[in-house]
Amino acid sequence: MLQAYVPLVLLFALAGAFALFSVAAAPYIGPRRYNKAKLDAYECGIEPSPQPIVGGGRMPVAYYLTAMLFILFDIEMVFLYPFAVSANALGMFGLVEIALFVATVGFAYAYVWRRGGLDWN
Amino acid sequence: MSGFFSQAQQLQAPDVAYQAVLPMLLVLGAACVSVLFEAFLPRERRWGWQVALTVVTLAGAAISLIVYGNDAPKAGVKTFSDVLTIDRPTLFLWGTLLLLAFGAVLLIADRSVEPGGAFVAQAAIRPGTLQDRVQAAKVGMQTEVFPLTLFALGGMMVFCAANDLLTMFVALEVLSLPLYLMAGLARRRRLLSQEAAVKYFLLGAFASAFFLYGIALLYGYAGSVKLADIATAAAGTNRSDTLLFAGMGLLVVGLLFKASVGPFHTWTPDVYQGSPTPVTAFMAACTKVAAFGGILRVLMGAFASTNWEWRGVLWGVAIASMAIGAVLGLTQTDVKRMIAYSSVAHAGFLLVGSIALTSKGVSGTLFYLLAYGLTTVATFGIVSLVRDADGEASHLSQWAGLAKRSPIVAGVFTFLLLALAGIPLTSGFVGKFVVFSAALQSGMAPLVVVALVFSAVAAFFYLRVIVLMYFSEPAADGPTVTVPGAFTTMAITIGALATLVLGVFPSFALDWAGAGGFTF
Numbered sequence: 119m120l121q122a123y124v125p126l127v128l129l130f131a132l133a134g135a136f137a138l139f140s141v142a143a144a145p146y147i148g149p150r151r152y153n154k155a156k157l158d159a160y161e162c163g164i165e166p167s168p169q170p171i172v173g174g175g176r177m178p179v180a181y182y183l184t185a186m187l188f189i190l191f192d193i194e195m196v197f198l199y200p201f202a203v204s205a206n207a208l209g210m211f212g213l214v215e216i217a218l219f220v221a222t223v224g225f226a227y228a229y230v231w232r233r234g235g236l237d238w239n
Numbered sequence: 240m241s242g243f244f245s246q247a248q249q250l251q252a253p254d255v256a257y258q259a260v261l262p263m264l265l266v267l268g269a270a271c272v273s274v275l276f277e278a279f280l281p282r283e284r285r286w287g288w289q290v291a292l293t294v295v296t297l298a299g300a301a302i303s304l305i306v307y308g309n310d311a312p313k314a315g316v317k318t319f320s321d322v323l324t325i326d327r328p329t330l331f332l333w334g335t336l337l338l339l340a341f342g343a344v345l346l347i348a349d350r351s352v353e354p355g356g357a358f359v360a361q362a363a364i365r366p367g368t369l370q371d372r373v374q375a376a377k378v379g380m381q382t383e384v385f386p387l388t389l390f391a392l393g394g395m396m397v398f399c400a401a402n403d404l405l406t407m408f409v410a411l412e413v414l415s416l417p418l419y420l421m422a423g424l425a426r427r428r429r430l431l432s433q434e435a436a437v438k439y440f441l442l443g444a445f446a447s448a449f450f451l452y453g454i455a456l457l458y459g460y461a462g463s464v465k466l467a468d469i470a471t472a473a474a475g476t477n478r479s480d481t482l483l484f485a486g487m488g489l490l491v492v493g494l495l496f497k498a499s500v501g502p503f504h505t506w507t508p509d510v511y512q513g514s515p516t517p518v519t520a521f522m523a524a525c526t527k528v529a530a531f532g533g534i535l536r537v538l539m540g541a542f543a544s545t546n547w548e549w550r551g552v553l554w555g556v557a558i559a560s561m562a563i564g565a566v567l568g569l570t571q572t573d574v575k576r577m578i579a580y581s582s583v584a585h586a587g588f589l590l591v592g593s594i595a596l597t598s599k600g601v602s603g604t605l606f607y608l609l610a611y612g613l614t615t616v617a618t619f620g621i622v623s624l625v626r627d628a629d630g631e632a633s634h635l636s637q638w639a640g641l642a643k644r645s646p647i648v649a650g651v652f653t654f655l656l657l658a659l660a661g662i663p664l665t666s667g668f669v670g671k672f673v674v675f676s677a678a679l680q681s682g683m684a685p686l687v688v689v690a691l692v693f694s695a696v697a698a699f700f701y702l703r704v705i706v707l708m709y710f711s712e713p714a715a716d717g718p719t720v721t722v723p724g725a726f727t728t729m730a731i732t733i734g735a736l737a738t739l740v741l742g743v744f745p746s747f748a749l750d751w752a753g754a755g756g757f758t759f
Contacts, residue, residue, distance in 0.1 A: 212252060225271050
């Protein structure tokens with residue numbers, strides 16, 4: 119029964135080996151050209167410190183809106199996948215339900231769009 | 240790969256009793272339409288459309304509720320794969336919620352008491368900045384409060400009907416999130432309002448976590464989140480009760496928080512004081528109804544068979560709540576905070592009825608919720624009328640001698656306070672009477688004696704306000720009483736009349752409340 123997991127374990131081993139190989143090999147074969155961006159934390163948003171003197175370290179609220187929109191559509195996807203798997207079993211009822219669900223998400227999207235949530239400035 | 244697919248059960252489309260859930264669908268559907276109004280209507284037309292939509296929705300939902308209620312099966316209907324139960328208590332709670340929400344929406348829509356309405360135009364502008372001073376001179380208001388109200392109301396309706404704990408949790412979030420926002424929308428004293436919103440949000444998120452953890456433990460115990468399955472598991476097994484009672488404790492803490500039962504009440508005074516008064520009215524009346532609807536259903540549905548284990552704890556909670564509300568209410572100098580502590584004391588009385596676990600207890604608690612909610616909406620309507628240059632004059636010293644300035648407002652407020660104190664010929668008296676007699680029949684005589692003592696203590700601080708209004712000289716630069724517009728007048732009239740009618744002829748409402756029990 120556990121044999122079903124052998125491909126998974128192999129994949130993990132392969133991924134681990136690739137990561138180790140990349141890290142170990144990079145200093146020997148890669149060029150070294152440093153700049154400021156390379157020393158920043160990777161994909162972690164705005165640098166939390168030092169805080170700018172003007173504005174007291176506040177960040178644009180547009181980030182927050184974008185993050186909320188991302189969650190909105192992320193959750194929509196999470197529900198669409200199980201629906202797609204069971205679409206036949208659920209039949210017409212399921213189709214209408216999922217259409218209503220997408221419409222509801224659409225309302226929220228229309229609200230954000232019309233009220234300027236998609237304009238960065 | 241086929242192994243994984245064969246494990247998945249084939250889903251079946253649930254049966255939906257559309258006529259039974261129509262009031263709920265109408266409210267939630269209108270909330271979506273209301274969002275579209277916000278998106279596509281020009282700014283100056285929004286208020287009118289939103290008010291019309293909200294009022295028509297509430298009326299339509301009430302009519303569909305009455306039509307369905309007239310020939311609804313007495314045993315109740317389970318629908319949406321049994322996650323919702325539309326039984327007699329659900330119908331009564333829905334009716335109560337719709338009526339109270341109507342009163343609160345009238346207060347929310349009023350633009351005459353506070354020019355432009357009690358809500359700020361752009362809540363995101365930082366208080367005290369130049370833009371804020373520019374905005375303060377304008378009369379626009381944030382009309383998002385209408386869709387938020389409808390969503391909160393829809394959440395409350397699902398919450399009272401939920402027959403399984405996960406549905407209940409989702410409904411809890413749907414009703415809570417709009418309320419957190421609405422608490423922060425006050426036009427005046429915006430920092431206080433925003434503080435209230437943040438406090439409510441943080442403590443509410445904490446309570447939601449308790450609730451969810453409780454669900455997880457109960458699922459571990461019963462292998463199901465359905466109330467009926469938990470009841471079956473609790474009645475018929477010899478497995479350890481640790482998970483059951485730990486789960487129940489956490490779950491009930493989450494519920495008691497929403498109902499602002501002491502000692503889980505700490506958010507109540509700050510949030511009641513900081514929120515715009517119409518929102519406080521909505522929150523105080525409707526949230527209490529929804530939360531106690533949930534408490535009744537959970538206690539009766541899932542835990543009735545083990546009540547000899549936990550009832551003592553809730554005795555203690557009820558006594559603590561009554562004591563905190565009555566004693567700390569005495570020390571308050573702000574009218575809204577005083578009513579907040581009064582609501583904590585009332586939550587204690589409601590809990591006394593809820594833990595009677597009999598059909599009398601259920602019907603008594605339901606009636607109490609209706610009576611208390613209507614009185615509360617009218618009370619906050621009056622609070623919004625007494626104003627000075629800075630907005631509402633909510634400090635008690637400013638209410639001195641109010642009867643000389645405005646005998647009618649002082650008279651109505653006196654009547655409402657007497658109802659909150661539970662004086663005969665008001666709905667408050669009938670409510671307390673039915674709740675306490677149900678508790679007596681259920682063998683909780685000592686608790687009823689304690690409750691009577693605390694209602695006498697609580698009566699003192701209501702009477703103090705009455706004495707202050709009638710027997711003190713008004714201050715020279717005291718507040719003025721605004722002449723209310725049609726909306727606020729209507730809300731106060733409905734609340735005050737209902738307080739009188741339910742106090743003098745309570746039998747029809749008692750019949751409705753006692754028309755049938757819960758179905759699980």
